[in-house]
Amino acid sequence: MHFVDAKGILTHKDGCFGMNIYRGCTHGCIYCDSRSRCYQFTHPFEDIEVKQNAPELLEAALKSKRKKCMILTGSMSDPYMHCEEELQLTRRCLEIILKSGFGVAIQTKSDRILRDIDLLSEINRSAKCVVQMTLTTYDDDLCRIIEPNVCNTRRRIEVLAKMQERGIPTIVWMTPILPFVNDTKENMMPILDACIRTGVKGIIDFGMGLTLREGDREYYYAALDKHFPGLKGQYIKRYGNAYELQSPNARELTGLFQRTCREHGILSTPEECFAFMQELPERYSQMSIFDL
Numbered sequence: 151m152h153f154v155d156a157k158g159i160l161t162h163k164d165g166c167f168g169m170n171i172y173r174g175c176t177h178g179c180i181y182c183d184s185r186s187r188c189y190q191f192t193h194p195f196e197d198i199e200v201k202q203n204a205p206e207l208l209e210a211a212l213k214s215k216r217k218k219c220m221i222l223t224g225s226m227s228d229p230y231m232h233c234e235e236e237l238q239l240t241r242r243c244l245e246i247i248l249k250s251g252f253g254v255a256i257q258t259k260s261d262r263i264l265r266d267i268d269l270l271s272e273i274n275r276s277a278k279c280v281v282q283m284t285l286t287t288y289d290d291d292l293c294r295i296i297e298p299n300v301c302n303t304r305r306r307i308e309v310l311a312k313m314q315e316r317g318i319p320t321i322v323w324m325t326p327i328l329p330f331v332n333d334t335k336e337n338m339m340p341i342l343d344a345c346i347r348t349g350v351k352g353i354i355d356f357g358m359g360l361t362l363r364e365g366d367r368e369y370y371y372a373a374l375d376k377h378f379p380g381l382k383g384q385y386i387k388r389y390g391n392a393y394e395l396q397s398p399n400a401r402e403l404t405g406l407f408q409r410t411c412r413e414h415g416i417l418s419t420p421e422e423c424f425a426f427m428q429e430l431p432e433r434y435s436q437m438s439i440f441d442l
Contacts, residue, residue: 151198151233159207166220166428169208171239172227173199177259178299180373181326184226187365198233205242212250220278220430221247224257232299234262244269253278255427257323261301261309271316280351280427281313284323287332288340295377296328303341310348319351321423324407326360329388330381333358333397335406342410352417352426358403359396367391 160167174195175184185195193199201207223229229240244266247254254273256263263270263281273279283306287293293302313320322345327333345353362370374382389395397403411418417426 151200152193153200153202155203156201156207158211159201159204160211160221163222164424164428166222166430168225169204169221169223169243170226171201171204171223171229171243172231172233173201175227176231176233176299177228177297179259179297180370180377181296181328181360181366182369183361183363183366185366185369186363188363189226189365198227198231200233200237200239202239204239205246208243209246209250212246212252215252218251218253218277218430220253220255220280220428222255222257222427224282228258228260228300229256230258230260230262241266241269244273248273248276251277253280253430255280255282255321257282257284259284259297259300259306261305264309264312267312267316267318270313270318274316274318278430280319280321281309282321282323282427283310284325285341285344286324286326286328287337288344289332289337292332296331296373307344307348310344310350314349319426320348321417321427322350322353324353324355327355327358327397327400327403328360329395329397330384331378333399333403335399335403338403338406342407345416346410346414350416352423353407353411354420354423355404355407355418356420357394357396358400358407359394361393362389362395363393 160169174197175182176196176198234240244254248269270279270281285303285306287296288303290302310320324341371382408418417423
């Protein structure tokens with residue numbers, strides 16, 4: 151990892167702000183879009199770029215904002231990578247968000263977020279907090295292959311349950327769905343059952359597939375060669391160099407997904423989920439499960 155002084159920390163987007171404290175990632179997910187060359191990394195992806203002045207930049211930026219809004223973080227680099235244990239920059243930024251009266255929607259695959267559940271609860275009481283968790287496969291052995299350096303799905307479901315206990319709304323990213331790898335009803339149903347059980351607000355799916363472009367395609371195919379010999383050839387034959395790779399089971403899986411969400415009142419489109427995450431009502435209140 152290496153340290154830089156960033157010029158800014160917030161980007162404006164759809165009435166809210168985006169924030170990434172780190173650049174790069176150590177989770178090692180074989181499908182990661184952030185590896186794509188279009189993002190113009192000038193350093194190895196696992197050599198994390200740390201914006202060491204992020205808290206100071208954030209505090210100054212929020213002081214200048216007249217209207218409170220949501221701050222979304224974790225879209226490009228997980229805010230709870232291994233280095234966060236020592237650096238605690240994410241925690242310091244959450245403290246500033248709480249003090250400044252803003253809301254936060256934070257995306258991660260890591261159970262390290264539980265370290266900050268006290269702050270997340272306080273933000274949710276004073277403004278709004280949404281925790282987003284990625285769930286791609288229910289199989290622990292498969293999870294170790296496709297997401298090798300982060301906690302497994304069952305542990306992430308425990309995180310969702312703990313957020314539910316605190317009355318913190320959650321969104322699940324059930325994506326990507328990898329053709330011929332995790333694109334089965336047998337994989338999806340346990341994930342959906344866990345989402346129902348833990349009371350998630352919404353589930354994000356982008357067409358039951360994944361995207362590949364220059365940079366992450368090469369990394370993904372190397373992983374297929376290592377863990378699923380012969381599968382790369384099937385991909386090339388079926389998809390060529392396409393950007394969007396939809397599962398051959400997409401129609402069946404989408405129907406199952408939409409029916410399940412509809413029956414249980416779960417938001418089921420990216421548009422609905424993002425609208426919920428980006429909205430900061432004038433007076434936001436999140437009912438605790440103890441009030442039910």
